[in-house]
Amino acid sequence: MATEQQNSESKIVGALAKSVWPVVIFVFMLIIWEVWVKAFNVPEGILPAPTRIARQICEHFPLLLSHTWPTTWECLLGFFFAVVGGMGLGILLAFFPLFHTSVYPLIVAFQVVPKVALAPLFMAWFGLGIETRVVLAFVIAFFPMVVNTYAGILSTDPLMVRMARSFNASRWTIFSKIEFPHALPYIFSGLKIGITFAVIGIIVAEFITAQRGLGYIIIFSEGNFDVPMMMAAIILLSVVGVVLYAGVVLAEKLVITWEHGQKLV
């Protein structure tokens, strides 16, 4: 027990030591930025200093926050539909070879289309509301989910499936107890790409629908040449992106506990 405790303590210390350097470098970059702006008198309309952006965030925090929530919420909604739909389609593709041969080429072809280019089309179809934004996030995040789910299920060891069959496993048992758990690490890679893509989808849609959200703030302050406000919105947007991504990583850590087992023997 004592060694276990020491182990976990040394692990925490190790993790801290690892995260120290990125923080140090980040702070160092901020200092250079600050000094640069002050030393060369860079106009605020081009590049505001970090302290200026921090002040902007503090002064307009309630306003920024009121636009952060819709962005976050719409990201999650688009992401949710992409996860359900993408995983569903990925599973169908893996289950039905005929479905795969007939539909997969179309999916690949559609994946090549730059989805952002569809934003105006969605606006024409769904209007200026939340629908357009969620649909764009969905469409962008959907494909990595399909491809990763499908690839994950397909990469199941055939011998593992044969083993299950030797114990009279039904098709459902093979899927639920072997193929799906096996695909989970792949699915989580898809989720990590998906959540990042969903944020992109929402922001682009907020640019063009221009109703609310951090993307709207960015476009709006661009019109006013208010670069500090723009930067403040970008910072909050980054925070949203990091938090959502961290949420997926945390879920992955909780679900996939078997990948990093150490040899005991």
Add this chain to the structure above:
Amino acid sequence: MAIATTHVRIKDLRKTYQTRRDDIEAIREVQMEVAEGEFVSILGPSGCGKSTLLMIVGGLLPLTSGTVEVANEVVAGPRRDTGVVFQAPVLMPWRTIFKNVMFPIESLGLSPSDYKTHAEELLEMTGLSGFAENVPSELSGGMQQRVAICRALIHNPNLLLMDEPFSALDAMTRDTMNQELLRIWEEFHKTVLFVTHSIREAVFLSDRIFVMSPRPAIISEIVTIDLPRPRELSIEETPEFNEYVAHLRQSIEH
């Protein structure tokens, strides 16, 4: 010994694989009768179709013609009274050792609570009781294959099919595993069909050895191993043992 009942009966078995270009004849003709409780090895060079034969007996591969009967019933698919151990442990990395051993119970639709004690006994017998709650990646290859053996025995099958189960292990671990397998077999006396390309392993373990020719395979010889049981590793030093080995080596080479 009293007249033993036939457990596995293979008649006129033929197996051809269809490839894009032509048919490949894997097994030309196999006749085989295995008595209940007998330990039989199928010995042959790599790629001779011995694993194919075993998978057909397990109902995991279709045959081309002939019949395979287990317990007087024609094999039409995987049977509930058969346990298979494969070349690799194929454990589910996301399950604990205990839950891996219990997998057949779930997939056969049996009640897990009825087999919990049996799982513990099997793990105890194979020296794995301390690892029930570990995951496979934390165990060595030999231990993982022991888990696979426990898994194949959990539902009390009468027939154990083993497809080169120790071929991936180092020589010393392999010796240990062979001894352990015999110990388990002495205890349960199930019928074992054991595929191997190791002559010494086959002689050490078996009552009888079916020698398979290279593809297209036939049974070229059946050798009865008349060595006393229970067998210890020291038996490998005896002249009788080595005579069998020498004879089988010649038999395979010709």
